[in-house]
Amino acid sequence: MHNYAEQYKTELLDRVIPFWINHSKDNRYGGYFTCLTQKGEVFDTDKFMWLQGREVWLFSMMYNCVEKKQEWLDMSLHGANFMKKYGMDNSGNWYFSLTQEGKPLVQPYNIFSDCFAAMAFSELYKATGDNEHKKLAVETYGNILKRKDNPKGNYSKIYPGTRPLKNFSLPMILCNLSLIMEDVLGHEQVNKTISPLVKEVMEVFYDKKSGLILENVTQEGNFSDSFEGRLLNPGHTNEAMWFMMDLAVRINDNLLVEKCIDILLRSTENGWDKKYGGIFYFLDIKGYPAQQLEWDQKLWWVHIETLIAMAKAYRLTGNESCKKWFELIHEYTWSHFRDPEYPEWFGYLNREGRPLLTLKGGKWKGCFHVPRGLYEIWKIIE
């Protein structure tokens, strides 16, 4: 698969990274614009904290892992300084969004803002060695652990006790976060978190009957026959499987790698749109109508995360099915999501594969999945 490496590297360094440097920097108020049209023009100035955190992380990661370019570190610090100044409430919870100038707009109801802030400041600390960055990362991580059993807090609309469900996103993201934060948390702390997380992802959310991962399960880890309980999110599963393989490599657990590949292949097979190609966004495990009207759309991150997982799986085991899937999804992804006219990729396609929105960034798409995926796959294949 060697010729792919150059393709992913060139796209990252020549098209995607320059796009964000040229278009996302707010020179007036600090922080990043993420709502960018197909050409890169700013169409909305609100600042969504989880996308700020992701971009800070991305540029620090490029600095730490690719090349010690001052421009990349400056770009990361540009966002980090804005975050530090305006991003948190008095208890250290990260707001969901701010105005361009940094006034809070939406309350800290979403713990993923905190996850990406912790990720951002950990990675930045590796670059700067600045203890203030470390402190922010550690404190935010502590806050996440405190909030993790009730992440939405007072903003949860669920009536307590009737049908308490656990959601897959947080344990999934903690797998990735704990490895990224190893430098600031210490090996000991990371070792302690790994085995309960592996259990959570690979047993609690794993549905034995179907061999798939559920988005929501009961507190006891059982199937709930409800809209939430029936929900499948193949992109989430596949992303989690590469996080899990990274953990497996760290603890040298080949059996865990095999389990991940087993789930990854089943989830991709099940999520693949046999009619138009691409992977569905949401499915109902019983085949009932999903409540998400966007269920049949093809999203950039779903495909990129699956490519990372397939590439990693093939590199670790030489599994031929993973190679075949990589090639098929690579073909779909590059011919549908990549914009031949302007840099960066489309995020949202309709079922047939045509752009539904031509934006390059928005409220939920920032400088993250495309460059992280290009970097990961370049490095895996190289």
Place this chain on the structure above:
Amino acid sequence: MHNYAEQYKTELLDRVIPFWINHSKDNRYGGYFTCLTQKGEVFDTDKFMWLQGREVWLFSMMYNCVEKKQEWLDMSLHGANFMKKYGMDNSGNWYFSLTQEGKPLVQPYNIFSDCFAAMAFSELYKATGDNEHKKLAVETYGNILKRKDNPKGNYSKIYPGTRPLKNFSLPMILCNLSLIMEDVLGHEQVNKTISPLVKEVMEVFYDKKSGLILENVTQEGNFSDSFEGRLLNPGHTNEAMWFMMDLAVRINDNLLVEKCIDILLRSTENGWDKKYGGIFYFLDIKGYPAQQLEWDQKLWWVHIETLIAMAKAYRLTGNESCKKWFELIHEYTWSHFRDPEYPEWFGYLNREGRPLLTLKGGKWKGCFHVPRGLYEIWKIIE
């Protein structure tokens, strides 16, 4: 347009009403199922209070306005008794959803549950004369007025003060509600509410520059250049215009009728998909990408409410453009939303007009827009 009347009447009485009687009644626990497949099979048993309220209203309305059929009144009471028993918290706020047995699932964060409960019990009171029904309607209405400036209460995630916006839905629905509730509120009370509501809908949310209605405006009634502020919802506008025409008829205001028609035509022209036909769900007034991934879908209620508005406008004024639009949308609606195989209509089509979900009812589609629209148009044309 006389031959249409029979078509709407037959569809209502022979196909749609029997569908809900046959499939939505939960004989075991009371209340209604609304999650029904294309054939009418129950695929989820959760009970969404605003859909319960809407179905109670619909069957009472049929009893009051079409024919004193005991079966229809019984059907309405069947839902009303369930609502009365399980639907409210201790302060008289209506939950968003309950389990099949009536245990609260989702808190009363959504004031539209209350709006449809008030509508349901008012209409039921007209049928039963039962003071308990009247009392519930009046108390719920009082509660809505108390909550109306902060309808989400503690569940609002908006940071106070930074960018406080007002939403169009509540004033819009109060226009319809106040007329429906005239019997329980009294003429005096209704007279008092009309003129501020007309002002709110026709001035505060009306954007002079575009001649369109905005979904969200600043507290002062100005345009906000934000995702929420730029949002257009043509179906909402068109539904509001027929509520407004009903008010205009009541207060004998021909100028108001003309204003409504002017907005209705502009909103429909602006919302019409010139490529595939049908009316878009959401648009951005500046033409930027909408944040709603379902923006280009074609929804049943958008088309049915527009048909009611066009029919009413034509009957009141003989406006030829309204007649042309009625015919065009009638053609689109009957050939795309009506299911020739099984009763009731599809709710969700993709941009090209093919069913995206084949359900006949779900979390947001119940026994309401299709039968109400069929009834309204039958009566308007007849």
